[in-house]
Amino acid sequence: MKNWLSTIQQNKRLQAIIIGLYIVVTFLSLYLAQKSVVAFLLLLSSLLLLYFTTFSNRVKWLIGGFVLVVLLPFAASQGEAYQSYMEVATLVGIYIAMALGLNIVVGLAGLLDLGFVAFFALGAYTYGIFATSQANNFMPFGQYPLSGESFWVFIFIGCLVAALFGVLLGIPVLRVKGDYLAIVTLGFGEIIRIIFNNLDKPVNITNGAMGLASVQPPRLFGIDFMYPSQFYYIVLVILIAVIFAVRRLEFSKIGRAWKAVRENEIAAQAMGIHLVRTKLMAFAVGASFSGMMGVVFAAKQTFVDPTSFTLLESITILVMVILGGMGSVPGVILGAALVTILNLQVLTELTNWLNQLSLNGVINVPDALSPAKMQRFIFGIILIFFALYRPQGLLPAKNPAFDEDELKNTEGNLVNTSVQKEATQHVHLDR
Amino acid sequence: GCSGGQKQQNTSSGGSGGNSGSNVIKIATQTPLSGGSATLGESIKLGAQLALEEQKANFEKLGFKLELVPYDDQGDPKKGVANAQLIGADKQIYGVVGHLNSGVAIPSSEIYEKYSIPMVSPANTATDVTDRGLKTVNRICARDDFQGPAGAKFAVEKLGAKKIFIIQDKTAYGTGLAEAFKKGAEELGAQILGFEGITVGEKDFNGVLNQVLAKKPDLVYFGGLYTEGGLLIKQARDKGITVPIMGGDGLDSSTLVQIAGDAVKNTYMTSTAGLATATDAGRQFAEKYKQKFGKDIESYSAYGYDSMGVLLKGLENAIKANGNKLPTRQQVAEEVRKVQDYQGVATKVSFDEKGDNKYAKIYIYKFEEAKYPAKLEDEVSKQ
Amino acid sequence: MSILTVKNLTKQFGGLVANSNINMEVQKGSITAVIGPNGAGKTTFFNMVTGVYQPTSGEILLNNESIVGLKPHQVTKKGIARTFQNIRLFGAITVLENVMIGMHNHLHGGLFSTILNLPRVRKEEKEARKEAYRLLEYVGLESFFNEEARNLPYGAQRKLEIARALATKPKVLLLDEPAAGMNPKETSELTKLIYNMRAELDLTIVLIEHDMKLVMEISEHIVVLDHGEKIAEGTPDEIRNNEKVIEAYLGKGAATTAS
Amino acid sequence: MSLLRLEDINTFYGGIHALKGISLEVNEGEIVTLIGSNGAGKSTTLKTISGQVKPKSGKILYNGQDITNTPPHVTALSGIAHVPEGRRIFPRLTVKENLEMGAFSVKDKKVIAERMERVFHYFPRIKERLQQKGGTMSGGEQQMLAIGRALMMQPKLLMLDEPSMGLAPIIVEQIFEIIRELNEEGMTILLVEQNAFQALQIAHRGYVIQTGEIVMSGLGQELLVNEQVREAYLA
Amino acid sequence: MINEVLHTLPQVLIDGLTLGAVYAIVALGYTMVYGILELINFAHGEIFMTGAFVGTAILLTFAGVGWMASMPAVVALILVLIITSVVTGLLGMGIERVAYRPLRNAPKLITLITAIGISFLLQDIVRFIAELKKGNYILTGPSLFSGQIGIKASSVWSGFNDASVKSSFFIVIVVAVIMMVTLDFFINKTKWGMAMRAVAQDRETAALMTVNVNKVIALTFFIGSALGGATGVLFAIQYGTIDPYIGFILGLKAFTAAVLGGIGNIRGAMFGGVLLGVLEMFAAANLPVISNGILGAEYKDVFAFAILIIVLIFKPEGLFGKVSVEKV
Numbered sequence A: 001m002k003n004w005l006s007t008i009q010q011n012k013r014l015q016a017i018i019i020g021l022y023i024v025v026t027f028l029s030l031y032l033a034q035k036s037v038v039a040f041l042l043l044l045s046s047l048l049l050l051y052f053t054t055f056s057n058r059v060k061w062l063i064g065g066f067v068l069v070v071l072l073p074f075a076a077s078q079g080e081a082y083q084s085y086m087e088v089a090t091l092v093g094i095y096i097a098m099a100l101g102l103n104i105v106v107g108l109a110g111l112l113d114l115g116f117v118a119f120f121a122l123g124a125y126t127y128g129i130f131a132t133s134q135a136n137n138f139m140p141f142g143q144y145p146l147s148g149e150s151f152w153v154f155i156f157i158g159c160l161v162a163a164l165f166g167v168l169l170g171i172p173v174l175r176v177k178g179d180y181l182a183i184v185t186l187g188f189g190e191i192i193r194i195i196f197n198n199l200d201k202p203v204n205i206t207n208g209a210m211g212l213a214s215v216q217p218p219r220l221f222g223i224d225f226m227y228p229s230q231f232y233y234i235v236l237v238i239l240i241a242v243i244f245a246v247r248r249l250e251f252s253k254i255g256r257a258w259k260a261v262r263e264n265e266i267a268a269q270a271m272g273i274h275l276v277r278t279k280l281m282a283f284a285v286g287a288s289f290s291g292m293m294g295v296v297f298a299a300k301q302t303f304v305d306p307t308s309f310t311l312l313e314s315i316t317i318l319v320m321v322i323l324g325g326m327g328s329v330p331g332v333i334l335g336a337a338l339v340t341i342l343n344l345q346v347l348t349e350l351t352n353w354l355n356q357l358s359l360n361g362v363i364n365v366p367d368a369l370s371p372a373k374m375q376r377f378i379f380g381i382i383l384i385f386f387a388l389y390r391p392q393g394l395l396p397a398k399n400p401a402f403d404e405d406e407l408k409n410t411e412g413n414l415v416n417t418s419v420q421k422e423a424t425q426h427v428h429l430d431r
Numbered sequence B: 001g002c003s004g005g006q007k008q009q010n011t012s013s014g015g016s017g018g019n020s021g022s023n024v025i026k027i028a029t030q031t032p033l034s035g036g037s038a039t040l041g042e043s044i045k046l047g048a049q050l051a052l053e054e055q056k057a058n059f060e061k062l063g064f065k066l067e068l069v070p071y072d073d074q075g076d077p078k079k080g081v082a083n084a085q086l087i088g089a090d091k092q093i094y095g096v097v098g099h100l101n102s103g104v105a106i107p108s109s110e111i112y113e114k115y116s117i118p119m120v121s122p123a124n125t126a127t128d129v130t131d132r133g134l135k136t137v138n139r140i141c142a143r144d145d146f147q148g149p150a151g152a153k154f155a156v157e158k159l160g161a162k163k164i165f166i167i168q169d170k171t172a173y174g175t176g177l178a179e180a181f182k183k184g185a186e187e188l189g190a191q192i193l194g195f196e197g198i199t200v201g202e203k204d205f206n207g208v209l210n211q212v213l214a215k216k217p218d219l220v221y222f223g224g225l226y227t228e229g230g231l232l233i234k235q236a237r238d239k240g241i242t243v244p245i246m247g248g249d250g251l252d253s254s255t256l257v258q259i260a261g262d263a264v265k266n267t268y269m270t271s272t273a274g275l276a277t278a279t280d281a282g283r284q285f286a287e288k289y290k291q292k293f294g295k296d297i298e299s300y301s302a303y304g305y306d307s308m309g310v311l312l313k314g315l316e317n318a319i320k321a322n323g324n325k326l327p328t329r330q331q332v333a334e335e336v337r338k339v340q341d342y343q344g345v346a347t348k349v350s351f352d353e354k355g356d357n358k359y360a361k362i363y364i365y366k367f368e369e370a371k372y373p374a375k376l377e378d379e380v381s382k383q
Numbered sequence C: 001m002s003i004l005t006v007k008n009l010t011k012q013f014g015g016l017v018a019n020s021n022i023n024m025e026v027q028k029g030s031i032t033a034v035i036g037p038n039g040a041g042k043t044t045f046f047n048m049v050t051g052v053y054q055p056t057s058g059e060i061l062l063n064n065e066s067i068v069g070l071k072p073h074q075v076t077k078k079g080i081a082r083t084f085q086n087i088r089l090f091g092a093i094t095v096l097e098n099v100m101i102g103m104h105n106h107l108h109g110g111l112f113s114t115i116l117n118l119p120r121v122r123k124e125e126k127e128a129r130k131e132a133y134r135l136l137e138y139v140g141l142e143s144f145f146n147e148e149a150r151n152l153p154y155g156a157q158r159k160l161e162i163a164r165a166l167a168t169k170p171k172v173l174l175l176d177e178p179a180a181g182m183n184p185k186e187t188s189e190l191t192k193l194i195y196n197m198r199a200e201l202d203l204t205i206v207l208i209e210h211d212m213k214l215v216m217e218i219s220e221h222i223v224v225l226d227h228g229e230k231i232a233e234g235t236p237d238e239i240r241n242n243e244k245v246i247e248a249y250l251g252k253g254a255a256t257t258a259s
Numbered sequence D: 001m002s003l004l005r006l007e008d009i010n011t012f013y014g015g016i017h018a019l020k021g022i023s024l025e026v027n028e029g030e031i032v033t034l035i036g037s038n039g040a041g042k043s044t045t046l047k048t049i050s051g052q053v054k055p056k057s058g059k060i061l062y063n064g065q066d067i068t069n070t071p072p073h074v075t076a077l078s079g080i081a082h083v084p085e086g087r088r089i090f091p092r093l094t095v096k097e098n099l100e101m102g103a104f105s106v107k108d109k110k111v112i113a114e115r116m117e118r119v120f121h122y123f124p125r126i127k128e129r130l131q132q133k134g135g136t137m138s139g140g141e142q143q144m145l146a147i148g149r150a151l152m153m154q155p156k157l158l159m160l161d162e163p164s165m166g167l168a169p170i171i172v173e174q175i176f177e178i179i180r181e182l183n184e185e186g187m188t189i190l191l192v193e194q195n196a197f198q199a200l201q202i203a204h205r206g207y208v209i210q211t212g213e214i215v216m217s218g219l220g221q222e223l224l225v226n227e228q229v230r231e232a233y234l235a
Numbered sequence E: 001m002i003n004e005v006l007h008t009l010p011q012v013l014i015d016g017l018t019l020g021a022v023y024a025i026v027a028l029g030y031t032m033v034y035g036i037l038e039l040i041n042f043a044h045g046e047i048f049m050t051g052a053f054v055g056t057a058i059l060l061t062f063a064g065v066g067w068m069a070s071m072p073a074v075v076a077l078i079l080v081l082i083i084t085s086v087v088t089g090l091l092g093m094g095i096e097r098v099a100y101r102p103l104r105n106a107p108k109l110i111t112l113i114t115a116i117g118i119s120f121l122l123q124d125i126v127r128f129i130a131e132l133k134k135g136n137y138i139l140t141g142p143s144l145f146s147g148q149i150g151i152k153a154s155s156v157w158s159g160f161n162d163a164s165v166k167s168s169f170f171i172v173i174v175v176a177v178i179m180m181v182t183l184d185f186f187i188n189k190t191k192w193g194m195a196m197r198a199v200a201q202d203r204e205t206a207a208l209m210t211v212n213v214n215k216v217i218a219l220t221f222f223i224g225s226a227l228g229g230a231t232g233v234l235f236a237i238q239y240g241t242i243d244p245y246i247g248f249i250l251g252l253k254a255f256t257a258a259v260l261g262g263i264g265n266i267r268g269a270m271f272g273g274v275l276l277g278v279l280e281m282f283a284a285a286n287l288p289v290i291s292n293g294i295l296g297a298e299y300k301d302v303f304a305f306a307i308l309i310i311v312l313i314f315k316p317e318g319l320f321g322k323v324s325v326e327k328v
């Protein structure tokens, strides 16, 4: 078995054949089946398989992109369940982006945040308020709702608003540590939600518990975005941008500073790292992803109300991060995808199936145990199982491995060139 | 029988062939089956289930096999919308009975509209449910802007309440109803001493009740559900607040009495649901229900039953209009909206152009003793 | 010329006076040792210089500029780096990255330029990696560069602390018991390393150490603390023969082995 | 008679093979020292004995009994005290409580008081600081406390992992003096030291360990004059 | 305005104290486990909930077989408290065994996941059983100690209104105080308490001191969960109605209280709980008065959290937490 795996690992052509075959087969089965969750999931998991291959990053991105942009939507569009797959895929994308944001805060910078959904809410409300007539209640100028064309601008506004609040939240962080921080962030999340739930008085800004209905759909070149299959592409584009950003930050000066703060604050300071600034940046960057996705969520849902932003939601996002592997970008992506798909599709389908069985008298369960009520129960068991089975996360974080040859070509010796001179100067000397 | 069931398992579990079930028509319910308000959510599902099973034979004759697919919206709009997508995607589903919570119904119905799936709501009272003018959305219960003022009228005119303290649970339903009540009461000249919110899921409402105590109103109105309502009533009585307490359809559950116990006395409630057991048909229904599920009916059981009835009526009409062939969803939706004078066990149903039921009534009950159902005091109809 | 000057420095922890009225001058380019019994206040002294603790009173001047009240990261920016008595590496991070974190203030990639992956940032990163590797070579840890820091043997961790401190490009380097946990052979290698660093990297070194062989061998100037007070100061020879120091710290036996 | 005996012990940390077939013996009443450079496996040997890490193979006999897989607290109960590397003081317990933890298995309050007196006798500084939190003591003070805490157990076999680390020369002298004294009173001692010179001077026997293997053993005095040892560890 | 606030103050204090006492004991459970394992036992709220159900079930059984009539209420209460504590204590130990112990050397946060998993399981299992037995998962227990006692606060100062309390209030307070004092003594003054603290700080080294770490941790979970279960009983008696979802909000509040007081600190948990209860009650009763009607009672949690955040900004280790200076 081991042997077998290692041969595959060494042989790129073999890998290419396997993954190619896999994609073709799952593609075809999704394409041909009318409605097959299994085929859909299998095709999606080709991405996981891809992750384990030894192709270069560029190749992986190309194949992955092709699957996501072309194959998956196309295959799914042939079946009846097209929109529901796309709905799930869209939500998966939204959650992945949020989980990646939280991963910066929790996984990289080591700051436990239990109120993360607040930023999502901020994004959603930012768009929701201006893309409905709600804003007329308090804005002295302008005509609301703004048209769906403004959506594209709001993605950035949502990002900025969330980042701003990320910094605001960060301010108490200057002093509070560890689990105390967890509770401060939790409090922040609750405060935001309660305020949104009550800001219908004295001035009606959020419409309180009634929520904002009929949010304008995004519009581009005169086309309204209404269906999940359309939102899928919006989310995909944002998500890819987010992944690129996260990846770059992770292995940069900023990412290292985050990790240093996580590992040892005192030593990090001794290395010249500004603790406050570094933490605030983590909060702001993490929050901004959520803010963007909040805008998308509001537009997709066409309805925003405070019940979508509860503590349980924050905890769920945290679960995605931890389950996937804290600090590990591929892990977090997998974790978020898994939890979302599990919750929205697999469990629903599973309980529906059990339900059919019991309605048809194949199995007989008392009403108290009715399968329709068992989703949480099953979810709980799955969580425990995963945690016990992969305590480091599904795909634990890996440190970057550097290439010794690249590091070695020292031309000058240490004493004369590098240590004395600023790194930038050195850059000029080099080429 | 059993073999048909086998086939269905395949399609719904995401297996391969779905074509073999082309004579299958599914109706979904979407209500909370887990979480805080599952009692009501389940009662709707069970009522609907009963209606569907009764109609099975009838549709068998037309050549179709009826099937129920219950979804759990968990009282969560996000979940509701995601389920709605699944429902939309399942081409065999021709209608939805649901939801319990207006906050879930509103966003979910946007999806139903996209797929032209008719929805008949047994319980959603918020005005926005039908006010958005969606073609697929219907309800057989009354609206909050009818229920609230009706309650207010009763409170002010019959109970002589001049100073009223309003408490609400800060949900879409609770706030909406409380606002409607407030508006009605103010128009009738009552003074509103306070308009305060509580948090769903909490158990200690003494804080707000201390305000009530200090303000000395002659009626307390509560907009919210029975779980909080029951405790609120109990704690109010414990505190020595003896004035009448009034609430809306959210209180209409046997559990309210269980929770509040004797304290429930002198509580009034408006409900969209009439006393099912007042009529023969209703009593029969209650019996069947009890026999089948081993439970007493809840306020919305009969409404679940009737919603399904209306939906199936529309479906049947659509099938017939289509020459006994499978109609499109659009056709079904149109036929559902067209249903006139359908006589259910709880209410008669005719939809207006918005999808509201012309015959919807508000019933006013009083708990004179710790017993459910309560005593019917008054009946208000729309016209 | 004195690069680091300390005047009347005092630190109290509640009733405990950990440093009391310390005065001292560290000459630029010198190696100065701070010795003294356990609990004498040596580490506390370092902690004040590096901004980890605020002095109760007194003055600390770096190049005649006060650094009292600066945050640790600001002190680092001014050119003082340190190692820790109880090792404080970034355990779950690779050895090479540990050193790169030390370069924090000398890299210029900002948030947006990093996200946009500008060529400038890429180039800078590449240079930083190379330089970090050179620093590892310098202290003899290059073979560990891809390991997680926490998996290194103790002695290697101490050296990594030094490499990391060097990466901040300090003018003054404070070493807190760099030889603790090393055997005599390793200690003598370390001695050489410290000696070379001073010469080649234009450093001023202040070190705390209980290994008298090392101290006597490389330091030009020794300050002795006891109970928070400075009890003696001078060249190795003077200290070796100082009665007070022998009694409080060296002991009869050690005085001979150290010679 | 041998009090402790390791037979062909192999210990791993994940994939790292830290001890490669270590066999050694400590006789009752002896001071045995284990020397070797950084990362040789000295601490791992002690940890394996006290049960903090489990060997993959091999056998540990104590008093003739197999203790290879006994959990650490049981090993400790049988009379083996381990002063771990890096002191491991309970930072938020007071100094006094730290000492009391050492005597956790002792019920008799009098005995505890007596033992404490003895610790004070060896380390007067500890007595001055009984109410201070362990974590705020200076490095050297913590080392004294760690040794004192182990003495509170009054063990049969005392294992010390680099006790002289971070201590002032005068205290180092004292520590070795104390070790000798304890030994004379009948305590068996297994000493891991970087300070090979002094360790070998007081040890009856010594083992030299290199990358997980015992490469040499002999009487303390023999090793002290051995050329290879001198070159590698005493330079 | 001030007068209005003062009028209701006695009643507000009493109500706040009751709620606070409940928060406080649940907070103790969090603090105990946190103190030892530095682990937020998110399932603690559900243990509390299970305790409430177990206690109510026992009471209902007593009532069913007619014992209630023949036995003084206090005896019944003590019996129920003891049985429930043992049941939930064992449950807590079981949870530790299954969900936490295997993860002891894994990253700390992963236990958050098992804890959430366990919470879901407990919620549903309790619901199954309740529904199976009663057809409804909202349970109302027999009322004990429901008599009302009037307190003539106006005779103390005429600005006060009279207040009234349920007699169960005294039970809650007395039991809470007994538990807190005992626990405080146990943790700080006894050998096993010291062992718990030692295990909290350094498990490996504690084992070297002959401490059986597994036993100490199991004991901690037992005590913490027994407390949680007992509080559940008190809660059921005070509020009468329970459902499987009461653990979430209450657990959250109690955890907040523990942090407010300084998590890991027994006295801090007690104080934090009471303070939070009183603050909340005060806010719910007086916010509209103080803010001139702009902020309603619904802002009470905002008020409580805002105070928490402010406290933590000025005292980052909580009110009673000791500044844990890290020796550098």
Ligand SMILES: Nc1ncnc2c1ncn2[C@@H]1O[C@H](COP(=O)(O)OP(=O)(O)OP(=O)(O)O)[C@@H](O)[C@H]1O
Binding pocket: C013, C016, C018, C036, C037, C038, C039, C040, C041, C042, C043, C044, C045, C085, D136, D137, D138, D139, D140, D141, D166, E325, E326, E327
């Ligand atoms: N944060 C603190 N709180 C209370 N006391 C402290 C603190 N830090 C240090 N001390 C006390 O101050 C004194 C000096 O400690 P310091 O760490 O400076 O000693 P040191 O000279 O470095 O000793 P060693 O050589 O053993 O490391 C000690 O008695 C110590 O207990």
Ligand SMILES: Nc1ncnc2c1ncn2[C@@H]1O[C@H](COP(=O)(O)OP(=O)(O)OP(=O)(O)O)[C@@H](O)[C@H]1O
Binding pocket: C151, C152, C153, C154, C155, C181, D013, D016, D018, D036, D037, D038, D039, D040, D041, D042, D043, D044, D045, D085
């Ligand atoms: N927890 C651990 N995980 C992985 N490797 C470890 C761990 N602890 C020790 N090692 C490795 O095992 C080997 C032996 O380590 P050990 O600590 O026993 O050495 P030592 O002889 O005590 O060294 P030192 O003198 O530095 O204390 C070393 O290579 C070390 O890197």
Ligand SMILES: CC(C)C[C@H](N)C(=O)O
Binding pocket: B040, B100, B101, B102, B103, B123, B124, B125, B126, B173, B224, B225, B249, B250, B251
């Ligand atoms: C059951 C009812 C309380 C539901 C409520 N009428 C709503 O629209 O949400």
Ligand SMILES: [Mg+2]
Binding pocket: C042, C043, C044, C085, D138, D139
């Ligand atoms: Mg020191």
Ligand SMILES: [Mg+2]
Binding pocket: C154, D042, D043, D044, D085, D161
């Ligand atoms: Mg060692």
